[in-house]
Amino acid sequence: MNVKKLVLAKYIFTLNLIFLFITSFAQYYQTGVEPFKIKWGKKEFENIRVIFPAQADSLANIYLFSLLNADSLHDIDYQVGKRKIDVILHPNTVLSNGFVVWAPRRMEVVTQPDPNNDALLWHQTLSIHEMRHVKQMYSLQKGTTRIATWLFGEQAIGLTAALIHPWIFEGDAVWAETYFSFGGRGRSASFFQHYMAHSLENQKNFSYDKWLLGSYKDYIPNHYQFGYQLTQYINSHYGPNIIPNVFRFSGRYPFLLFPSYFAFKRQTGLSQKAIFQKTFSENDSIWKSSSENLAHKPNSFNYRDGYRNILYPYPINDSLTLAYITSLAQTPFFATILPNGKIKKIISTGYLIGRPSYNDSLIIWSEYQPHLRWNWKSSTNLKIININTNKIQQLANGRYFSPIFDGLNNRVIAIEYNQSGRYFLRAVALDGATTQLFTFENGYEIQEICFNPDFSSIYGIAKTQEGKKVFRIDSNYHFEIVLDGKYCDIRSLSCPDNQTLIFNFTNGFSENIYKFDLHISKLFKINDLPINSAYGYLKDNYLTFSHYTSSGYQLQHKRKDFLGFTTIDSIELYNKIVKAHAENTFMQHKAITFKTKNFTGPGTLLNIHSWFPYYMKPIQDASNIETANPVFPGLTLLSQNLTGSTQLSVGYGYGKSHLFFSSLSYYGFWPIINFTYEQTDNPAVLYQITQTYPINRDYRKKMNFNIFVPFTLSSGLYIKSFQIYNKFTRTNDYLYREDIDAYRKGMYSNELGIILYTLRTMAHRDLQPRIGFIFNTGWVTTPWDYNNLPNLWYGKSVLYLPGPFSNHGIRFTLFAQSQNIKYIYLNNMIRFPRGYSDYIPSINFKGIFFDYTMPLSYPDYNLSSLLYIKRLSLNLFSDFAQNQYKTSSYYSIITLSDNLQSFGFMLFIDFNIFRTWYPFKLYFTQAFKGKDFTTFSKFTLTINLNSNFARK
Numbered sequence: 001m002n003v004k005k006l007v008l009a010k011y012i013f014t015l016n017l018i019f020l021f022i023t024s025f026a027q028y029y030q031t032g033v034e035p036f037k038i039k040w041g042k043k044e045f046e047n048i049r050v051i052f053p054a055q056a057d058s059l060a061n062i063y064l065f066s067l068l069n070a071d072s073l074h075d076i077d078y079q080v081g082k083r084k085i086d087v088i089l090h091p092n093t094v095l096s097n098g099f100v101v102w103a104p105r106r107m108e109v110v111t112q113p114d115p116n117n118d119a120l121l122w123h124q125t126l127s128i129h130e131m132r133h134v135k136q137m138y139s140l141q142k143g144t145t146r147i148a149t150w151l152f153g154e155q156a157i158g159l160t161a162a163l164i165h166p167w168i169f170e171g172d173a174v175w176a177e178t179y180f181s182f183g184g185r186g187r188s189a190s191f192f193q194h195y196m197a198h199s200l201e202n203q204k205n206f207s208y209d210k211w212l213l214g215s216y217k218d219y220i221p222n223h224y225q226f227g228y229q230l231t232q233y234i235n236s237h238y239g240p241n242i243i244p245n246v247f248r249f250s251g252r253y254p255f256l257l258f259p260s261y262f263a264f265k266r267q268t269g270l271s272q273k274a275i276f277q278k279t280f281s282e283n284d285s286i287w288k289s290s291s292e293n294l295a296h297k298p299n300s301f302n303y304r305d306g307y308r309n310i311l312y313p314y315p316i317n318d319s320l321t322l323a324y325i326t327s328l329a330q331t332p333f334f335a336t337i338l339p340n341g342k343i344k345k346i347i348s349t350g351y352l353i354g355r356p357s358y359n360d361s362l363i364i365w366s367e368y369q370p371h372l373r374w375n376w377k378s379s380t381n382l383k384i385i386n387i388n389t390n391k392i393q394q395l396a397n398g399r400y401f402s403p404i405f406d407g408l409n410n411r412v413i414a415i416e417y418n419q420s421g422r423y424f425l426r427a428v429a430l431d432g433a434t435t436q437l438f439t440f441e442n443g444y445e446i447q448e449i450c451f452n453p454d455f456s457s458i459y460g461i462a463k464t465q466e467g468k469k470v471f472r473i474d475s476n477y478h479f480e481i482v483l484d485g486k487y488c489d490i491r492s493l494s495c496p497d498n499q500t501l502i503f504n505f506t507n508g509f510s511e512n513i514y515k516f517d518l519h520i521s522k523l524f525k526i527n528d529l530p531i532n533s534a535y536g537y538l539k540d541n542y543l544t545f546s547h548y549t550s551s552g553y554q555l556q557h558k559r560k561d562f563l564g565f566t567t568i569d570s571i572e573l574y575n576k577i578v579k580a581h582a583e584n585t586f587m588q589h590k591a592i593t594f595k596t597k598n599f600t601g602p603g604t605l606l607n608i609h610s611w612f613p614y615y616m617k618p619i620q621d622a623s624n625i626e627t628a629n630p631v632f633p634g635l636t637l638l639s640q641n642l643t644g645s646t647q648l649s650v651g652y653g654y655g656k657s658h659l660f661f662s663s664l665s666y667y668g669f670w671p672i673i674n675f676t677y678e679q680t681d682n683p684a685v686l687y688q689i690t691q692t693y694p695i696n697r698d699y700r701k702k703m704n705f706n707i708f709v710p711f712t713l714s715s716g717l718y719i720k721s722f723q724i725y726n727k728f729t730r731t732n733d734y735l736y737r738e739d740i741d742a743y744r745k746g747m748y749s750n751e752l753g754i755i756l757y758t759l760r761t762m763a764h765r766d767l768q769p770r771i772g773f774i775f776n777t778g779w780v781t782t783p784w785d786y787n788n789l790p791n792l793w794y795g796k797s798v799l800y801l802p803g804p805f806s807n808h809g810i811r812f813t814l815f816a817q818s819q820n821i822k823y824i825y826l827n828n829m830i831r832f833p834r835g836y837s838d839y840i841p842s843i844n845f846k847g848i849f850f851d852y853t854m855p856l857s858y859p860d861y862n863l864s865s866l867l868y869i870k871r872l873s874l875n876l877f878s879d880f881a882q883n884q885y886k887t888s889s890y891y892s893i894i895t896l897s898d899n900l901q902s903f904g905f906m907l908f909i910d911f912n913i914f915r916t917w918y919p920f921k922l923y924f925t926q927a928f929k930g931k932d933f934t935t936f937s938k939f940t941l942t943i944n945l946n947s948n949f950a951r952k
Helices: 003-024 054-074 122-139 143-152 155-161 166-179 189-200 208-213 223-238 242-252 259-268 272-290
Strands: 040-045 048-053 085-090 098-101 106-110 308-317 320-327 333-337 343-348 362-370 378-386 391-398 400-406 411-417 423-429 434-439 445-451 457-464 467-474 479-486 491-497 500-507 510-517 522-526 533-539 542-549 552-559 565-568 608-615 632-640 646-654 658-666 672-683 699-715 718-737 742-760 772-781 792-802 809-819 844-857 861-863 867-889 892-913 920-929 934-943
Touching (some): 040 054, 048 054, 054 085, 106 122, 122 155, 122 166, 122 242, 143 155, 143 242, 143 608, 155 242, 155 608, 166 242, 189 223, 189 510, 189 542, 208 272, 208 861, 208 867, 223 242, 242 259, 308 333, 308 533, 308 542, 362 699, 378 411, 391 423, 400 423, 400 445, 411 445, 423 445, 445 491, 457 491, 479 500, 500 533, 510 533, 510 542, 533 552, 608 646
Parallel strands (some): 048 085, 085 106, 308 552, 491 533
Antiparallel strands (some): 040 048, 098 106, 308 320, 378 391, 400 411, 411 423, 423 434, 445 457, 457 467, 467 479, 491 500, 510 522, 533 542, 542 552, 646 658, 658 672, 672 699, 699 718, 718 742, 742 772, 792 809, 809 844, 844 867, 861 867, 867 892, 892 920
């Protein structure tokens, strides 16, 4: 393709994408709400305001001090000064996370530490990482973008950010958490080992597009891992100011549409693809050089599903191993593995919090459980299954993780974390009764625990200000540190005998398994194991472990007699593959108390963050944009409060007449309440049934009052939800009244319905839930208008079943509708067979639709920088329905019935354009309908813009 034409095509595409962004950013990034009864407080110092539930007061002090430190660190290279940011703490959920979002501008932080995190304390990790994003976003507020903020408010910065690939944001943030501390993910082999394994195994080279945009065929690390590799190369070769300059340049020149491309080219002389090539070439040399003296290098394993992790292996005997399995094709599950590699599934699970544990007959784990209503309140379920009887039991619900079994007292011991930041050991009896056994001092983050064989001592891994420690709690609950791991990322602890601890950590570029002798307090590296070995368990003279390959973690057994050991005289302070910044300020923690004030009052409900210098109704669903809303002269204001309970949008404009809309949503009560009002410049609708009717009509006005009562029943292996909704609508449309033989304005309708669904969580390659159902039914009534309008009942049921092959799926859909029409039809609430219009009149409808969905191929094909195709899939369908409707014939009303049918196929293409992050999906539908097989064809293009609304 001609280069000029390619550039022009990029610009035309991106200009259209920008318009979608401008309209879609009116869709707020609403993350959920805390429980209604929460009392909010705030602490403020200089430019940072922390907003938090009252029970997290002590945590707020810690976070505010840590964020102030991080703010100063990042200004070394970003140099934007102290800029205001609101930080909302969420202490009531177990899903560890943090993110920064603009519109409204804020940082949100979950205070429960991630039990799988590296050696840096959780509040320090989040402070460095998320404050880096704050600096990035403020750096965009330059030149053109700064002017745009006058026109569009905070969302203008978000728009410019949307032109920058996430790897630049996240790679820079991970680099910062590594460079400005002795910890950070950049020092842990688990963060980059896939690239290393791919290199050392001399696998087929993947294209830049594939590493950048992902794949359904092969495992591809995320943009955090990819971005860190490139950022580390850039900063080590060109200095740490390159990435900040990229943000500044992008802020000044967003109209270039691909500003980061030009920014990198200007500063380094290289395109982003060239930077990738140089990065991976250098890394290949480093990794191959570091592994030259290894006796065992990784070997790839070819599985039917392409990629599989065998995690937390436990040998029951010499012919049977328990493990936790993850893959691209299936959701995670526990399984037994035979010596020939055959895997037998025991049970699939939801999302695990912490690591599981085993003995010869039991598997114990902690699984995420959402609250029925509140998004920022969640817990864990302690579960146990007997693999001999397949009996599963839910022991307790709380904030427990990393459970172990106490064989001496026939109970489970788990780590517990509370909202104020304290850790405990909690005993849970098999009848569910709980007892608090031990309270850890402030400043400890407990990650995992294990018993010694006689259950007399508990060993565990804790993080402190000085790094990771291995501790022991004896039967008298005396606590002591047995090993100072400094800032080594120690994980996967086991105690095979009363003298030995087994664990792994990263040294240099690879992860290794180590043995610690408790009697002599000596550390030994276990030699002659494959590179990047982990999850070691020593039992019956065999070391069982997993080692990482490009096909995932693979199971290995090695006789104890054949193991060699190297004495480790001392542990270095930190892994020096990345040199820590000389002015590291996170090593000295100060106990500072900041003054607390209440965060309450009507003023906390309103927060106008963005606006449009014209009239435009916000798009409601940014995950599926097909059409844009019309724009008129006027003004639109957007508001969302910082705690997420209130959203408001108001607009005034002028077209053929005055235009107005307002939409208010309140999420703070259990029912979600929404009120909307709109005045258009089109005449009110006339439902004509007589020869004479009013010619001059008012402009149409519409008011909606909606109530939704949601119940989230589960969000683990199965996503289960139940919702009751009521939607009341009033318009000034004109209806005929027989009693006065005239038209009067005012039309009312009320829809009451329920939705119930249970859907199995989808694996990476799944096209639809493997198993599940959806049931939706509702009643639309027309109070005060029975003489003209009917009442309508509708129902919909969807059943998902697995197909005969991996990632194939079957779907049955049933529709039904009935309305007792007199003069005027209500809008259909069901879908007609594909190829037919959904606006066909209907008084009674029954339909059954059949779909068979399957993947065709995963081409991972790129056409230069223009197009990257990830997946082709096919849906075969056959639809049958019977529809009854009324019509006039010879001055009388008669009822007719039609049999409707169609069959055909839908071809889906998942792709990315111009190396942008946003996933597109192209649908082509070819249907053959009716008895004469009339053809119907349709193209549909969708794009999901939600993927870049927040920096996590």
